Amino acid sequence: MSATVVQTGLLTARSLRRLSRQPAYLAFTLVQPLIWLLLFGELFRRVSALPGFGTGDYLGYLTPGVIVMTAMSTAGWSGTAIVEDLDRGVMDRTLTTPVRPIALTGASLIHQGVVTVVQSLILLGVGLAAGARYPAGVPGVLALLACTVLLGWAFAALSDALAVTVQQQAALIAVSQFLTLPLTFLSSIMIAPELLPGWVATAARYNPVDWAARAARESLTAAPDWTAVLGRAGLLAALAAVTAGLTVTAYRSHRR
Amino acid sequence: MPDTPAVEAVDLVKTFGKGARAVHALRGISFQVPAATVFGLLGPNGAGKSTTVRILATLSAPGSGSAAVAGLDVRRSPDAVRRTIGYVSQRPGFDPVATGRENLVLQGRLHGLPAAECRRRAGELLARLDLLAAADRLCRTWSGGMQRKLDVAMGLVHRPRVLFLDEPTTGLDPQARRELWDAITRLSRHDGVSVLLTTHYLDEADQLADRLLIVDDGRVVAQGTPDELKAALGDDTVRVEFADRHQAGAARAAIGALPGVGTALADDLTVTARVADGVGALPGVLDAVARTGGRATSVAVARPSLDDVYLHHAGRRFAQAGAAPAGSTGAGREQVPA
Numbered sequence: 402m403s404a405t406v407v408q409t410g411l412l413t414a415r416s417l418r419r420l421s422r423q424p425a426y427l428a429f430t431l432v433q434p435l436i437w438l439l440l441f442g443e444l445f446r447r448v449s450a451l452p453g454f455g456t457g458d459y460l461g462y463l464t465p466g467v468i469v470m471t472a473m474s475t476a477g478w479s480g481t482a483i484v485e486d487l488d489r490g491v492m493d494r495t496l497t498t499p500v501r502p503i504a505l506t507g508a509s510l511i512h513q514g515v516v517t518v519v520q521s522l523i524l525l526g527v528g529l530a531a532g533a534r535y536p537a538g539v540p541g542v543l544a545l546l547a548c549t550v551l552l553g554w555a556f557a558a559l560s561d562a563l564a565v566t567v568q569q570q571a572a573l574i575a576v577s578q579f580l581t582l583p584l585t586f587l588s589s590i591m592i593a594p595e596l597l598p599g600w601v602a603t604a605a606r607y608n609p610v611d612w613a614a615r616a617a618r619e620s621l622t623a624a625p626d627w628t629a630v631l632g633r634a635g636l637l638a639a640l641a642a643v644t645a646g647l648t649v650t651a652y653r654s655h656r657r
Numbered sequence: 658m659p660d661t662p663a664v665e666a667v668d669l670v671k672t673f674g675k676g677a678r679a680v681h682a683l684r685g686i687s688f689q690v691p692a693a694t695v696f697g698l699l700g701p702n703g704a705g706k707s708t709t710v711r712i713l714a715t716l717s718a719p720g721s722g723s724a725a726v727a728g729l730d731v732r733r734s735p736d737a738v739r740r741t742i743g744y745v746s747q748r749p750g751f752d753p754v755a756t757g758r759e760n761l762v763l764q765g766r767l768h769g770l771p772a773a774e775c776r777r778r779a780g781e782l783l784a785r786l787d788l789l790a791a792a793d794r795l796c797r798t799w800s801g802g803m804q805r806k807l808d809v810a811m812g813l814v815h816r817p818r819v820l821f822l823d824e825p826t827t828g829l830d831p832q833a834r835r836e837l838w839d840a841i842t843r844l845s846r847h848d849g850v851s852v853l854l855t856t857h858y859l860d861e862a863d864q865l866a867d868r869l870l871i872v873d874d875g876r877v878v879a880q881g882t883p884d885e886l887k888a889a890l891g892d893d894t895v896r897v898e899f900a901d902r903h904q905a906g907a908a909r910a911a912i913g914a915l916p917g918v919g920t921a922l923a924d925d926l927t928v929t930a931r932v933a934d935g936v937g938a939l940p941g942v943l944d945a946v947a948r949t950g951g952r953a954t955s956v957a958v959a960r961p962s963l964d965d966v967y968l969h970h971a972g973r974r975f976a977q978a979g980a981a982p983a984g985s986t987g988a989g990r991e992q993v994p995a
Contacts, residue, residue, distance in 0.1 A: 404769065411766050419754045422795075494750030494811065497714045498767040499739045656735070657718045 405501045412508030434471040434524055454593045464528035465545055465617035466590030472517045472553040473610055477577040479513050479557035480564025487568050502652035506645055513557040514550045521549050536623035544620035544630055551637035552613035558644035565651035584610040612636050661728040663819045663851030664690035664713060668722040671708050682708040684875035690853055695845060697866030698855040705875040706855035710821050714744040727818050743812030747824040750808050753797035757788055757807050761814050768815035782810040786840055802833030806840055813844055822854040826861060838864055859963040871970055878970040890961040892919055893935030895942055897928045897953050904951030911945040
């Protein structure tokens with residue numbers, strides 16, 4: 402057990418050190434969400450005036466959604482680091498040590514969690530500067546971070562499992578492209594759930610991105626419905642556990 | 658257990674893919690690596706060398722057959738095997754965005770060594786490989802030769818009992834190759850580690866390996882020490898050159914009549930004689946030439962080369978085998994463009 406914890410710490414330290422030496426990578430992942438936030442926030446400002454939207458602060462509505470979306474799309478590329486290690490001999494080298502697949506999986510997810518928190522805080526700050534308000538304060542922000550990190554984990558573990566199994570960057574690109582945009586639009590990220598067309602609303606109900614977006618938005622309201630937030634967070638945690646299990650299994654069978 | 662072989666492989670079979678497209682990487686390979694020796698696995702690209710090493714290093718499971726490293730079964734106790742081995746793959750195994758020291762310490766830590774021990778050992782290996790000056794620079798800024806030395810050091814940081822080196826010098830310039838050979842020899846002697854090395858360079862096998870296993874197309878075609886393998890081919894060659902073809906003809910007859918000379922052939926200006934012991938026969942050959950009144954312009958004694966050994970056992974020249982189309986050999990990540 403303790404060996405697994407030590408290994409996880411070592412591998413996490415390695416990937417965070419890499420990140421600190423290539424900080425431009427993090428900045429790069431923020432370009433797109435900033436465009437969404439500042440451009441769409443402005444373009445669709447008056448959407449919130451539609452009857453039934455529920456809030457007059459569209460930027461305040463949009464910001465948690467963009468944060469969730471950013472976490473998902475960044476996490477989708479998590480496997481890139483694995484493909485790089487596989488292409489070089491780094492993965493082989495690592496797998497000839499007594500390292501546990503759980504440690505490899507855990508280190509990647511902790512790294513992803515750190516990235517998600519940093520990204521989310523920056524986007525919350527930008528939203529705030531542009532005029533969004535988060536009445537729930539610190540507890541609300543913490544709840545938003547938790548939900549966002551859980552969603553990031555679900556997608557990062559899926560990306561990692563694919564990377565270990567398929568071992569090709571192209572597969573990750575395909576998955577990111579196939580998943581990210583449809584899941585974004587089949588959700589309430591841009592438009593209040595009450596205003597979604599019927600079939601989209603139905604699809605959104607089974608869309609983890611929508612679970613996270615709703616939970617994140619709810620967390621920031623003046624009087625959050627914590628039961629609803631916890632319920633969705635629970636679903637996200639279950640999903641993350643399943644995809645993390647896939648990654649561990651993928652590493653196990655890779656050694657055969 | 659000093660008598661336990663470093664490696665024991667019994668009838669290893671590995672097939673990639675199924676049906677008509679199946680690639681038979683290993684068709685039943687058996688061998689033993691005695692402890693504390695350097696053992697060479699020699700063969701052209703796609704012969705099955707890397708597949709064998711990957712099975713021994715617990716990165717891949719054999720389709721059938723069994724293998725043990727330091728007496729530990731690779732399938733039943735992979736973690737125990739991992740604690741015993743160092744592995745240097747043909748692709749670089751270090752993190753380019755980390756320093757040499759960081760790479761070494763991480764590798765040691767993953768093998769379970771305490772942090773202080775890893776730092777001490779990293780410093781020691783860096784010093785012994787002349788890498789101290791670059792130790793704290795990111796590895797992507799290092800030269801190819803330095804990077805390869807680091808790869809070898811990473812395989813040794815935790816003092817393994819058995820070290821696997823898969824094509825250690827591929828892609829290096831001649832000087833870097835010599836330096837790495839030197840490093841491998843020194844480090845393996847100093848640490849008393851058993852080395853299993855794969856190579857498709859005949860000179861590398863000749864230089865480094867105490868014993869050799871020649872593999873081709875997933876099968877063992879010969880094994881022994883380099884000298885045994887060459888001696889098994891029999892005769893040395895004595896080659897005498899003349900300035901004049903009549904002198905060569907006369908010398909051929911005289912040399913051919915000497916006791917102990919198998920055949921003597923004259924080819925224009927050159928007489929080639931096959932003898933059991935080339936150096937021993939040399940004085941007699943020179944005497945015979947002198948008696949015919951001829952004057953030799955050069956004399957050479959050649960032992961059979963590993964290339965001759967390979968030709969003899971695999972039925973083709975080594976260089977030709979290596980140049981075989983990649984599609985007909987090996988599988989998956991084993992192939993690395995030369």
